[in-house]
Amino acid sequence: MAEGRLRHRGAELVYDDIGTGPLAVYAHGGFVSQAVEDRMGLFGWEPVLAAGRRLVRYDARGHGRSTGEPVDAHYTYAGLADDLLALLDHLDTPGPADGMGSSMGCATVLHAAVRAPHRFSRLVLLIPPTAWTTRAAHARANRASAETIERAGARAWSATRDEGPPPAVVADVPAFPPTPAERVLPSVLRGLALSDLPPPATLAGLHRPALVLAWTGDPGHPLSTAQALAAALPSAQLHVSRSRADVRTWGQRIAAFLSRPPNKN
Template identity: 55%
Template structure:
């Protein structure tokens, strides 16, 4: 499960990931608030806001926020502050709950393996960039994107969408496998891992560290990785064959040998007269079988875990 949280929601996402790491996949943490030792001042401000709402109503809090104005990075934004999406009778309780909350302990965050995208802006004491920087340092698979102006902040939607939608698939395995081949280098598991750890998502403008993708749920992630790699090899051979790759080429020959071994149990399962269809069926069905079995097994392991 991927999760996105802003401000206090970022703390909620982290708490959920710590409590049940096997249920989380990729995390997007947007403008996390002051944390740990720096939380005291923010806590007193939220408690004062709760008292103000109880005494004078939510309109008084909105008026005070308008008087203070938005952070400098949001200068020019219309409709500030945004409307509270909470019934006014509940607002003091929500504000006091926010005051009582904090990020998980730093030592716990160091053990979180989940890939995380942290989005922060500058010039906002309620959401200091220092917290985002600390999280990026603590979390082993985190990447920080800081913004200094409104134009860059408006790119956050596409950044988060690209980060959350980038999933390891048979196609991406093929791309990485082919990308490692130029220069005659031997394809090894270590190079596969290196390629994943440094895979560049060009449209998003950042490097997505994939090293944590298969670590979060232990055995389940390992099973998924194996299934994806096996299906990726078979899918690569189907593509090479249908595109008429030279069988004497080192890459084509190596992939063909591995694909033949992986599909031994399905050899000649179908014998249509068209070569392309025979290749598609006799290698494609094993690829689908590995994916299906792997993901069913991974789902079972997650439930057991």
């Protein structure tokens, strides 16, 4: 595995590059990193590599090993999509890539694909975040969290985050502190508060095969978003997990999906 770095818009984005074959790029969820997701044991990527893919996973701006400045606009979904497209330019591989992302990364991939559909062959969209009708309440909570951090510090915010139980489907997954530095966290939260998924009417024009993977019982990643997203995309299939054992099949499901011809759902 090789580590790479890209300077873009005042940040250094750090990525890991492993495997050979057609390119698949993965964007992680908010407040974590590649390393944290690996320690959580949520998504296994070995089947994707075994399916003959070059897998590039990167730490989002301000997360993990990547740097970032406290600028709200840099952490909107559109701003993060700009980073993803810059990374694809930097990797400079022939043909389109498979775009994969979870939560914030799911939104990043969608915004990038809407802006530059020719850069993507397939989409893998894991645990889509709140969107459209459910987004306003989430945005208010993010703005309040930013104010809490600025007033009382990141530890006070983390304590409130840990008050509620995790979704039953991932109840055994350990929790980790947020990877963005405290000076950046308020901007990350406000940037996400300014964001939403592309409108369903826009997604209807995104003619790329898509696999939407969701789980139940998670207000931050409501099943309603996944269902509406799968309905809006013209070539999407939806799989819903109701147990941790089923979530563990996602790596195989992703590998099988990526192994199909790109013009088929």
